[in-house]
Amino acid sequence: MTEFEPIIGLEVHAELQTRSKMFCGCAVVDSVSATANTRVCEICTGMPGTLPVINRRAVEFAIRVALALHCEIAETSIFARKNYFYPDLPKGFQISQYELPLAVNGWMMITTNGEEKRIAIRRVHLEEDTGKLTHRQTNSLIDYNRSGVPLLEIVSEPDLRSIDEVRAYAIALRSLLRFLEVSSADMEKGVIRFEANISVRPQGAEILGTRTEIKNLNSLRAMAQAISYEIDRQSRLLANGQEVRQETLGWDEGLKVTVPQRGKEEAHDYRYFPEPDLPPLHLERSWIEEIRAKLPELARAKRQRYVDELKLNPYTADVLTNEKDIADYFEATVAAAPDLPAQQIGHWIGGPLFSLLNDAGIKIRETLISVEQLSELIGLVELGKISNSSAKAVLTEMFASGAGASQIIEAQGLEILADSAIIDGHIEKVLVEFPDQVQQYLLGKEPIFEWLFGQVMRATSGRSDPQRLRQALARQLRALDKRQPPA
């Protein structure tokens, strides 16, 4: 059977988290939880006679993203009206950009299976979001809280060749939006939404096949499933000598199939024309440069720096830079404890703390452990005041209660035993308790040492410094050996 190669492009819509909306002063709120139609005014509900005025911060955020995507930014860009009728679109047109968008010709690097690939970005433009419809049996209800929220559209070239690349691109873009602090990029709440265009062609072919478009993919999972389904469907069609119809599809989450949104394209002739209520948007070069100078370090650069300068292992660096909040927490801890090795801090955040967060299903910004508390704990480990295993238990307790490390160590008596007489006492007891095992060791079965070590450690409730315990145990066993007659 012929092998088919998928050609995929993604169109991403991201709500920008400005304070006020794109064209009016209504607050941008979480449209999932806010009471319906309480963040609306005459402008964002399209009352007759109203006019738009552009939000400066929305433009700044768009420039930030465009710069991070290495785009050419247009000194003059134009807003246009995109005309169509839908109940969630109060004016009967959406203010968007068509000819002369804010930015074009950018790129973003993605990594799949350790390989790097550059994905071209066709354009980045600003527009306004629509309201939200609630569909019910007998009617539909409209909430315009989301209407007029600034929306950034980022369109890639059809450079993606696999589901893995699609996923890597989506995750990288989400990370970029978060690191730039322009959007929560929360897919579950619909803050970013994806549309994919897909075609397939026989492996090695030059020309492109007919493409379909899948709209409203609202989770990474749905996107992967839908695209994968669509690749299979198109490949099967072509393999059977049939044709792919150019059409707009939706993803049926229940049936796990793509379904044609029949008539949608044919019925739409968007009749774009320049928005007469907004003169051209002119961007001063100096402003763009000012924004460029203040661009934060992005995930890829951070990861590189963690490995090169902070000497973190690549795996930990990955974990720490996957989410901006975790990277921020790591960097804050490093800043709070300049004397501690960054590798240790990275290890504790990327390892034990990350596991605790995952198990509890919470975000790092919700943790009760402050960076000062964490650096105190790591400091105690470094000073040998507490063993590694105790420290993990202490971290778990800190995570649960928010109490400080010293407080927990003291309350639970976890501090490492400093008095060697006590340790020696515990060793003596163990050696007396397990004479057979001691005998076997002395007869040359060396692994028994570790077993004995574990028994003493348990006897001291893990409070022994492993190094010192090891030495003391060896010393006592050697002493026993001397009393034995030669075999």
Add this chain to the structure above:
Amino acid sequence: MDLTAEEVRKIAFLARLHLTDEEIETYARQLSAILEYAAQLQEVDTANIPPTATVLPLTAPLREDTIRPSLPQDEILANASSSEEGMFQVAPVLEQEP
């Protein structure tokens, strides 16, 4: 430039205007006459002429990102012919258009 009834129907649908057959006939005639009159524009040589979308020597002003109070929900809904649970109400939206 003569518009057919079919073309008029198509335009009317794009503009979401229900027209009677009589209206379609009238508009076909009237719009054809107006478009014929407007066709003289196409005889003008505009090869090197930029379009005028706005007469103003302005660029778009940018407003500061500050919140202005929204309108009370009841005031926003006051003009709606139908509302429910604080939302505007319409017949069920079927994904498919005619």
Add this chain to the structure above:
Amino acid sequence: MTALIDLSLHEAAQALRAGETSARELTLACIARMEEVDGHVHAFLAQTPDLALEHADRADKMLAEARKGENESLSNLVGIPVAIKDVLTIRGVPTTCGSKILEGYRPPYTATSVQRLIDSGAVILGKTNTDEFAMGSSTENSAYGVTHNPWDLARVPGGSSGGSAAAVAARMCFAALGTDTGGSVRQPAAFCGITGLKPSYGRVSRYGLIAYGSSLDTVGIHAHSAAEMAVLYTTMAGHDELDSTSMPGAVEEIQLQDGDLRGIRVGVPKEYFIDGIQPAVEAAVREALNVLGDLGCELQEISLPHTNLALPVYYIIAPAEASANLARYDGIRFGPRKNGDDLWDTYLKTRGELFGPEVKRRIMLGTYALSSGYYDAYYAQAQKVRTLIKQDFERAFERVDLIASPVTPTTAFPIGAHEDDPLAMYLEDVFTLPANLAGVPGLAFPVGFDDSGLPIGMQITGPHLGEAILFRVTHAYQKATDWHNKEALL
């Protein structure tokens, strides 16, 4: 003493200051006049006597404070009853745009232009009739009945701001706001024998002006004289942060010196004196030009070579913009709804049944001009030709300070005259459209009468933001002549 309603705006302001009358008394006189004549004229779609008296009482307080010396800088507008065209919003007051599709709509906010009048102490008497969504030249396209010309009730008052012009001409108010997208203030001013201003695009905020052709729409003024209009203009003009197309910067002060117009160069475009122009109109305008000459103006013939293209350009651009501007009328958020079988059918029915024929015609024309395959030939080409028309004016204003012409080819026509011929109706605007396309200000004022006793108007046009010279020249003309004081015998 002259009846209150016969006073000029300045005389009324003077009487109010002097305590010879009160704003309440003046307002009641206007309300009485409305009751007396509006049954015949039908200038108003909504009368707001309660709101007017509330404004009047507030004005009387301001006046009382002023007399005690507590408010020195009192506007001449305090206590002056004015009317507002029904395409400008006033919070809580029915606003229909002369359309069934907005029946019962009460906007939750007030237009900036109207708010500035209210803030200066004006009294709002009500909303005046208009062609549906300001699309028309006669008010015959209003869904609520035609307005009658106070000079001859069988004739139209012009349009689309016919209600405002008729209300002023019939002395139901001292001044009124209209809107002008292709001549909708100037043409009815000429037909009703009053003075009307279409300001420069960007000079008066459009916030709250219910859009027809957004790149052409302006808020204009009707009054008996330029001096009276200046009071409203000065109050409204200037930047508004709610309108991105509002010009920043200070507004040039209006200086109304008497008489001397020496050194002012007046261009007379040959393209405006065409075949088909009513002889009485041409004669009156020529005579008015002579008066301007006597006052010191230097007259010269000029050419605006692309004049004949203004009409086709306008009837592509305005409908195209309108087709988008009027997409919001779907019966969901405001206005009545005509329920169909399903939502999509409801859209079709609501819009199909509640928009009037002229509005539907223009929406379709605009939809067509923007649609795929026709955009370049119609819309894009019209925008380019618009550039040529704008350049005509720019070149002319390198040589002259203002341009004078008739406002309309004829005087007011009988109601029903153009009923079945939209193109003939469109030709009414042939002299007024170019100013909208170029964004420049135009001022119409009365310069005589035809044999039937119908008023004739002349239009002067200035460069962008050149309102001051229009006021100055008109005021000088009105000092020297008496046409603007002639009254319809109603």
